[in-house]
Every structure is written in structure tokens, then in C-alpha cells.
Amino acid sequence: MAYFPFFIDITDCKALVVGSGPIAQNKIKILKEFGAKVTVLSKQENSDVTKEFEIQDLDGFNIVVAATNDSQLNHKISLECKKRNILVNAVDQKEDCTFIFPSYIKQKDVVAAFSSSGKNPVICQYLKKENESIVTRQLGEINDRMEMIRKELKSVDGQTRKEILKEFLYNQLEK
Ligand SMILES: C[C@@]1(CC(=O)O)c2cc3[nH]c(cc4nc(cc5[nH]c(cc(n2)[C@H]1CCC(=O)O)[C@@](C)(CC(=O)O)[C@@H]5CCC(=O)O)C(CC(=O)O)=C4CCC(=O)O)c(CCC(=O)O)c3CC(=O)O
Numbered sequence: 713m714a715y716f717p718f719f720i721d722i723t724d725c726k727a728l729v730v731g732s733g734p735i736a737q738n739k740i741k742i743l744k745e746f747g748a749k750v751t752v753l754s755k756q757e758n759s760d761v762t763k764e765f766e767i768q769d770l771d772g773f774n775i776v777v778a779a780t781n782d783s784q785l786n787h788k789i790s791l792e793c794k795k796r797n798i799l800v801n802a803v804d805q806k807e808d809c810t811f812i813f814p815s816y817i818k819q820k821d822v823v824a825a826f827s828s829s830g831k832n833p834v835i836c837q838y839l840k841k842e843n844e845s846i847v848t849r850q851l852g853e854i855n856d857r858m859e860m861i862r863k864e865l866k867s868v869d870g871q872t873r874k875e876i877l878k879e880f881l882y883n884q885l886e887k
């Protein structure tokens with residue numbers, strides 16, 4: 713079954729990443745790019761908390777990424793998060809994830825995200841590459857401008873508003 717693409721506001725969510733190797737670093741960068749408050753726990757020095765993981769380390773977090781190289785530990789973290797209704801991603805096992813990271817293009821607040829529902833991340837990378845010429849920086853900037861215009865058009869009837877907004881968008885794209 714395909715996964716449904718919820719877009720979720722994670723600003724100021726408390727995220728815990730267990731592990732600080734290259735795979736964890738990528739997830740940390742992404743979570744921070746979308747405004748989450750990230751704590752990194754691992755046995756390595758390049759973490760906020762340097763220690764062996766224990767279950768009570770999950771206390772107080774809304775999002776957890778199990779990014780260790782120990783698949784049994786990642787599985788254990790996932791089970792505990794599921795019990796506590798904490799969103800969990802395990803980097804080595806799709807079944808241990810209650811959410812997965814897509815491949816995405818972000819231009820300011822415009823976000824295009826691609827998923828294979830965990831079947832084949834390389835397809836996601838292909839889709840990202842193919843769409844980079846459409847999801848441009850310009851589109852991100854136009855989006856900001858259109859937010860203001862849309863607010864000003866609140867009192868205009870729906871159909872007219874839609875037409876004005878579409879025309880504005882296409883005009884801007886031609887510039
Ligand atoms: C389920 C998921 C969970 C999650 O991580 O969220 C997951 C799981 C796994 N990935 C594995 C391997 C690889 N993953 C990548 C790349 C990406 N993987 C990402 C997401 C996801 N990967 C989630 C599903 C997303 C979906 O399909 O919709 C991307 C999109 C997002 C990101 O991580 O940033 C990012 C591309 C971003 C970009 O470039 O834009 C590459 C390619 C590369 O390295 O270049 C490889 C090597 C090739 C291969 O093996 O396929 C393995 C085997 C691990 C092992 O060997 O042990 C597992 C475990 C398993 O399959 O169960």
C-alpha cells in the first residue's frame with residue numbers, strides 16, 4: 713500500500729536522533745532545516761549526549777530517529793516509541809518506521825517530496841533530479857508574494873480569486 717504524504721509542521725518539535733554516523737547526520741540536517749529542536753545521542757563524541765542508549769532517554773521527545781548501526785537496538789527503540797505514540801523512523805528497516813523521510817526539493821516554503829513508500833529510494837532520487845528545473849528558487853519567492861496577495865483577496869469570490877491568482881502566477885513565471 714502506498715504511503716499517504718502528510719505535510720507536518722515540526723517547528724519546535726523535540727526530536728531525538730540516536731546515532732551520529734553519516735546516516736544520522738543527514739536526518740539531523742533535514743529535521744533542523746524544517747525547524748525541529750534536535751538532540752543527538754550516541755556513543756561517539758560528535759553528539760549532544762555521549763552515552764549508550766537507554767529506554768528512558770526517549771522521555772520528553774515527540775519524534776525519534778533510530779539511526780544506529782545496531783539493527784536490534786533500532787528495532788527496540790521503534791517498539792518502545794510505538795507503545796508511547798512517538799513518531800519513529802528507523803533507518804535500517806521500513807517496518808520499524810511510523811514515518812519515512814522522502815527525497816525532497818525545498819525552495820523557501822514550497823516543498824516537493826517524493827516517496828517510493830520505502831520500496832526503492834533510488835526512484836525518489838531520480839524524481840528529485842528530474843523536478844529540480846521546475847521547483848526553482850523563483851517559485852519559492854513567488855509563493856511568498858502570493859501569500860500576501862491571497863490574503864488581500866479574501867473578500868473576492870472564490871472563482872475570481874482563483875483566476876487572479878493563476879494569472880499572477882503565470883505572469884511571474886514568465887519574468
Ligand atoms: C524506509 C526509508 C526510511 C528512512 O530512512 O526514512 C529508507 C530505508 C532504507 N534506505 C536504504 C538505503 C538507501 N537509501 C538511500 C537514500 C535515501 N533513502 C531515503 C529514505 C528512506 N530510506 C526511507 C524510504 C523513502 C521512500 O522510499 O519513500 C531518502 C529518500 C531520504 C533521506 O534519507 O534523506 C534518501 C534519498 C534522498 C535524496 O538523495 O534526495 C540510498 C541511496 C544513497 O545512499 O544515495 C540507499 C542505498 C541504495 C538502496 O539500498 O536502496 C536502506 C538499506 C540500508 C542498509 O543497507 O542497511 C533502507 C532500509 C530498508 O530498505 O528497509
Ligand SMILES: NC(=O)C1=CN([C@@H]2O[C@H](COP(=O)(O)OP(=O)(O)OC[C@H]3O[C@@H](n4cnc5c(N)ncnc54)[C@H](O)[C@@H]3O)[C@@H](O)[C@H]2O)C=CC1
Binds near residue numbers: 732736753755779803
Ligand atoms: N535509511 C537510509 O537511507 C540508509 C540507512 N542505512 C543504515 O543506516 C545505518 C547507520 O549507518 P551509519 O550512519 O553509516 O553508521 P555508523 O556506524 O557510522 O554510526 C552508527 C552510530 O550509532 C551509534 N550507536 C551504536 N550503538 C549505540 C548505542 N547502543 N547507544 C548509542 N549509540 C549507539 C554509534 O555511536 C554511531 O554514532 C546502517 O547500519 C544502515 O543499516 C544505510 C544507508 C542508507
